Amino acid sequence: MPSTQRYVPRTDTDQSIINHQADLKSCSRCPEMIQPVITGTPVASSIMIIGQAPGIREGDIGRPFGWTAGKTLFKWFSSIGVDEAQFREQVYMAAVCRCFPGKNPKGSGDRVPDKQEIATCKQWLEKEYQLLQPKLIIPVGKLAISQYINAKKLVDAVGQQFVIDTPNLQADCIPLPHPSGLSTWFNMEPGKTLLQDALRLIDNHSAWKEIK
Numbered sequence: 523m524p525s526t527q528r529y530v531p532r533t534d535t536d537q538s539i540i541n542h543q544a545d546l547k548s549c550s551r552c553p554e555m556i557q558p559v560i561t562g563t564p565v566a567s568s569i570m571i572i573g574q575a576p577g578i579r580e581g582d583i584g585r586p587f588g589w590t591a592g593k594t595l596f597k598w599f600s601s602i603g604v605d606e607a608q609f610r611e612q613v614y615m616a617a618v619c620r621c622f623p624g625k626n627p628k629g630s631g632d633r634v635p636d637k638q639e640i641a642t643c644k645q646w647l648e649k650e651y652q653l654l655q656p657k658l659i660i661p662v663g664k665l666a667i668s669q670y671i672n673a674k675k676l677v678d679a680v681g682q683q684f685v686i687d688t689p690n691l692q693a694d695c696i697p698l699p700h701p702s703g704l705s706t707w708f709n710m711e712p713g714k715t716l717l718q719d720a721l722r723l724i725d726n727h728s729a730w731k732e733i734k
């Protein structure tokens with residue numbers, strides 16, 4: 523169920539993020555995408571997590587990572603000292619695309635957003651970089667990782683810390699695999715060890731220490 527708690531802005535920056543999310547929630551720029559637009563808490567965080575796109579359940583639930591993949595993801599973060607409630611209040615939750623792309627017509631799982639949709643939705647992300655000036659980006663899954671890191675495979679990205687230095691974004695980047703139940707990568711070696719390495723890097727990051 524969508525949260526009925528009213529979010530009270532704590533700073534001017536929060537108010538600008540609330541305004542930003544109000545604009546974002548009314549977006550319907552991609553004809554194939556299925557609304558509603560899913561956003562997280564409008565928190566002025568120095569950490570951003572970037573998912574791929576909401577799944578079919580998130581529309582009813584009204585928040586990102588609200589279903590089974592989220593259970594796994596929040597178990598990972600709990601293991602390094604931040605539970606789901608705290609995470610949702612302290613980390614800015616974004617995605618490559620903010621609407622449900624629909625089911626994959628050719629197989630299992632959800633349709634992967636196309637290049638045009640990714641480029642269109644990136645405008646919202648760029649605005650968030652500007653508002654939040656994040657110190658740590660956590661991309662989750664191959665599509666999100668590929669927006670920041672030039673790595674062909676998960677083994678080339680997960681378990682390492684990267685530096686993003688572009689005109690619009692200067693931040694550290696620590697990728698995670700997608701916690702989808704369809705993936706076995708993080709339960710088998712080398713994924714199992716690389717996931718633990720990535721979580722250790724996040725746990726040691728100064729931005730994470732600020733929210734613990």
Ligand code: SF4
Pocket residue numbers: 546549550551552555559619620621639642643
């Ligand atoms: S995916 Fe992004 S750009 Fe496309 S309609 Fe949804 S919010 Fe707008």
